[in-house]
Amino acid sequence: MLLSTLGLTFRWLILLLLTLLVSFIPSGITNYSVIYLLIWIITLFKGWIIIEDFMELKNAPVFLRRIVYGWLIVNTSAVTLVVIH
Amino acid sequence: MTGSSKYASPSAKNLETAINKQQNKQTKEVPGDIALWFFLLAELAVFGILILGFALARKTQPEMFLSGLNQLHLSSGIINTLALLTGSFFAALGVKKVRQQHPKSYYYFITAAISGCIYLIIKAVEYIDLYSLGYSLHTNTFFGFYFFTTFFHYLHALAGILILLIVANWLRSTKESTEKRNRAAECIASYWHTVDLIWIVLLPTLYLLK
Numbered sequence: 015m016l017l018s019t020l021g022l023t024f025r026w027l028i029l030l031l032l033t034l035l036v037s038f039i040p041s042g043i044t045n046y047s048v049i050y051l052l053i054w055i056i057t058l059f060k061g062w063i064i065i066e067d068f069m070e071l072k073n074a075p076v077f078l079r080r081i082v083y084g085w086l087i088v089n090t091s092a093v094t095l096v097v098i099h
Numbered sequence: 100m101t102g103s104s105k106y107a108s109p110s111a112k113n114l115e116t117a118i119n120k121q122q123n124k125q126t127k128e129v130p131g132d133i134a135l136w137f138f139l140l141a142e143l144a145v146f147g148i149l150i151l152g153f154a155l156a157r158k159t160q161p162e163m164f165l166s167g168l169n170q171l172h173l174s175s176g177i178i179n180t181l182a183l184l185t186g187s188f189f190a191a192l193g194v195k196k197v198r199q200q201h202p203k204s205y206y207y208f209i210t211a212a213i214s215g216c217i218y219l220i221i222k223a224v225e226y227i228d229l230y231s232l233g234y235s236l237h238t239n240t241f242f243g244f245y246f247f248t249t250f251f252h253y254l255h256a257l258a259g260i261l262i263l264l265i266v267a268n269w270l271r272s273t274k275e276s277t278e279k280r281n282r283a284a285e286c287i288a289s290y291w292h293t294v295d296l297i298w299i300v301l302l303p304t305l306y307l308l309k
Contacts, residue, residue: 019195026188030181036307037177053303060299068191069292070130070285078129078136082296085143089150089300096154097308 017067025063032056047098054094061086130194131286139293142255146297149248150304156240167241168309170234175225176306179218180298183256186214187295190263190288197270197284200277204284208267211291215260222253245305252297259291 017025036056039049065086066072071079129136157164193207226246229235236246266287270280 019192022188022191022195026184029184029188033177033180033184033302036303037173050308053307057299057303061296064187064292064296064299068187068295069289070191070194074129078140081140082143085147086296086300089147090303092151092154093157093300093304093308096158099158 022067025067029060029063032060050094050098054090057090058086061090131282131289135286135289139289142293143297146248146252146300149244149251150300153244153248153304156244160240163239164241165309167239167245168305170229170232171245171306172225172228173306175221176302179221180302182214182217182221183295183298186211186218187292189214190291194281194284194288197280205267205270208263208270208284208287212260212263212267215256215263215291218256219253219260222249226250248301249305252294252301255294255297259287259294262287263291 036053039052062083065079065082069082071082189207189211193204193211196204196207229242234242236243266283269283273280
């Protein structure tokens with residue numbers, strides 16, 4: 015089921031809010047591992063919205079979804095792990 | 100409800116099954132063109148190698164990378180992300196309007212291109228700023244990765260903007276079939292979303308994870 019215009023607008027606003035949110039994280043939290051974890055989760059969530067709703071891969075063949083999601087998870091996790099360790 | 104009471108005759112049931120099969124077949128299609136998706140996956144692979152290379156290099160030289168990351172301005176990274184996300188939103192809306200055969204659907208692609216131009220301008224200012232401070236591709240490993248990866252992405256965004264404008268102009272003037280119009284809109288939108296997705300990963304890599 016593809017999204018309505020209102021649904022797309024709602025997701026766009028969520029993406030904008032999450033982007034603004036990550037820019038304010040460092041001032042509130044002193045535990046850096048928590049910050050990195052939060053950034054990792056937010057990046058994956060933003061990627062998920064783009065892949066599912068903007069790219070419309072929600073109904074695409076499984077192999078394509080797996081490759082694109084795999085790319086997102088591997089790259090985001092690798093960068094986060096390097097910073098944490 | 101049993102099958103016999105739901106369907107008036109076996110042929111009606113067969114017809115509904117055939118329609119469902121056809122719908123399933125349609126929904127399993129990729130947006131745009133399968134050939135384009137092979138190209139996009141190749142692009143993702145190239146950027147994936149660059150990002151993983153960046154992560155590995157950071158692991159071996161953490162101090163140099165931290166010092167380099169501190170030279171970048173978070174505000175420009177955030178504004179660029181907002182611009183690209185807005186471009187993606189308008190490209191997605193454009194696809195929807197083309198499917199609905201909206202006469203002004205091409206406006207959405209022009210708006211997406213304008214959002215992309217904001218990204219290009221801010222990134223160019225960032226490059227000039229860094230260059231004036233004496234940083235270039237040859238400064239060290241960090242700036243080598245930074246300039247190469249982001250400029251490669253910059254070129255993709257530039258190409259995306261040009262194609263968005265070409266497709267918008269084509270949609271405005273063409274008398275082609277609905278199917279061809281839909282496909283062209285889906286192709287350019289998929290390309291733009293891929294450029295956006297790559298930036299979504301580059302944002303924490305370069306501006307947030309310090």
